[in-house]
Amino acid sequence: MQKQIIKILALFLLISSCQNSKKNKPDISQNQVKDAVVKQVAKIFSYPKDRYIVTQDTVAPNDTFGKILSRFDLPYSDIYKITQKIKDTFDVKRIKVGRPYVVLQQKDSVDSLARPKVFIYEQDPLHYTVIDFHDSIQVHFKNKKFSTKRKSVEVVINKSLYQDIADKNLSPKLAMELSNIYAWTVDFFHLNKGDAFKVIYDDIYINDTVYAGVGNIYASVFKYGGKDFYAFRYALDSTRQHFDYFDEQGHTLRKQFLKAPLKFGRISSRYNPRRFIKYYGRVKPHFGTDFAAPIGTPIMATANGIVVKKGYTSGNGNYIKIKHNATYSTQYLHMSKFAKGIHVGSVVKQGEVIGYVGMTGHASGPHVCYRFWKNGKQVDALKEKMPPAKPIDKKLLPAYLEFIKPYKQKLDSI
Numbered sequence: 001m002q003k004q005i006i007k008i009l010a011l012f013l014l015i016s017s018c019q020n021s022k023k024n025k026p027d028i029s030q031n032q033v034k035d036a037v038v039k040q041v042a043k044i045f046s047y048p049k050d051r052y053i054v055t056q057d058t059v060a061p062n063d064t065f066g067k068i069l070s071r072f073d074l075p076y077s078d079i080y081k082i083t084q085k086i087k088d089t090f091d092v093k094r095i096k097v098g099r100p101y102v103v104l105q106q107k108d109s110v111d112s113l114a115r116p117k118v119f120i121y122e123q124d125p126l127h128y129t130v131i132d133f134h135d136s137i138q139v140h141f142k143n144k145k146f147s148t149k150r151k152s153v154e155v156v157i158n159k160s161l162y163q164d165i166a167d168k169n170l171s172p173k174l175a176m177e178l179s180n181i182y183a184w185t186v187d188f189f190h191l192n193k194g195d196a197f198k199v200i201y202d203d204i205y206i207n208d209t210v211y212a213g214v215g216n217i218y219a220s221v222f223k224y225g226g227k228d229f230y231a232f233r234y235a236l237d238s239t240r241q242h243f244d245y246f247d248e249q250g251h252t253l254r255k256q257f258l259k260a261p262l263k264f265g266r267i268s269s270r271y272n273p274r275r276f277i278k279y280y281g282r283v284k285p286h287f288g289t290d291f292a293a294p295i296g297t298p299i300m301a302t303a304n305g306i307v308v309k310k311g312y313t314s315g316n317g318n319y320i321k322i323k324h325n326a327t328y329s330t331q332y333l334h335m336s337k338f339a340k341g342i343h344v345g346s347v348v349k350q351g352e353v354i355g356y357v358g359m360t361g362h363a364s365g366p367h368v369c370y371r372f373w374k375n376g377k378q379v380d381a382l383k384e385k386m387p388p389a390k391p392i393d394k395k396l397l398p399a400y401l402e403f404i405k406p407y408k409q410k411l412d413s414i
């Protein structure tokens with residue numbers, strides 16, 4: 001009886017000390033309690049330690065699943081049976097040099113040979129695969145209990161994104177995550193000295209000590225080409241499962257293209273790779289969409305991007321080409337003049353004026369020929385299916401703006 005009370009007391013102390021260290025994260029303290037309980041009965045990956053000979057090692061060069069297990073005296077016929085049985089769920093060829101593994105040999109096996117019964121492979125710091133062949137052969141995919149630490153950092157681009165991140169002892173995964181969030185906004189291959197980002201995110205730790213990478217990114221602002229691009233993580237669905245990133249006004253960062261580069265005007269000629277021109281008496285493909293409008297009408301960038309070409313050719317007249325992301329670029333021809341401050345390398349926002357309608361080059365009247373490039377090929381802008389990019393509904397916007405307020409304040413104060 002007294003033993004029991006002491007146990008309960010000990011558990012209680014554990015719980016309360018956890019809660020003190022992580023006040024606002026009940027899920028994590030629960031994990032820690034679980035961890036603590038697990039430690040008390042001495043288990044390794046939920047197997048009781050006292051029943052096994054435990055070997056922990058890492059996959060050596062030229063190691064295979066078979067080679068490892070044969071070192072523990074598992075007959076090749078058994079190894080073959082296991083690999084065949086699990087091949088649809090876990091291909092043993094997937095094990096990688098340097099990754100940790102654990103082999104558990106049962107101490108009390110019938111033939112007293114301490115045969116291996118469990119192989120545990122840690123594919124990354126958070127996830128592991130348990131191959132259990134006590135009786136039947138089973139595979140389980142599991143993840144470790146982890147805790148998170150909220151972090152706020154600023155990185156100014158000085159040498160290169162990866163170098164500057166490394167210099168601050170931050171994970172390169174942070175750059176990868178940001179490049180996903182800002183895929184439609186920032187060209188990570190053309191960052192310049194002085195570009196900078198601030199970010200609020202979680203670092204993931206196993207057992208509170210082993211660093212296991214970058215978790216959620218909650219908010220960030222990227223200063224890119226002198227402009228600030230905010231991103232806030234927010235779920236619109238009622239189950240709060242599907243998160244997306246929105247800017248400070250509630251627009252999604254996965255930009256949809258504007259339907260047209262002009263606020264007004266009319267389509268005077270559509271994309272037509274088989275266009276027949278009577279005058280020439282032959283097919284002369286038209287790889288753009290023409291929008292007719294009076295000379296001087298402002299031409300807008302149809303999505304965020306970076307100006308990659310600005311110049312004049314006898315056909316295009318004055319033209320600009322903008323790269324939006326790895327997939328899409330757009331081109332705007334026959335301008336009467338360029339907008340001030342727009343150069344090769346300029347970062348432009350969706351809707352920003354880049355030039356003015358004209359009829360320079362081969363043009364029979366004032367119009368902008370709008371060309372749409374996908375993976376290096378010209379396609380019909382009007383037929384291109386774009387990723388959905390609806391802004392937050394007006395009804396839901398106040399709640400969103402309220403939600404991001406503390407994040408934005410925090411970002412601005414870093």
Ligand SMILES: [Zn+2]
Nearest residue numbers: 288289290369
């Ligand atoms: Zn055209």
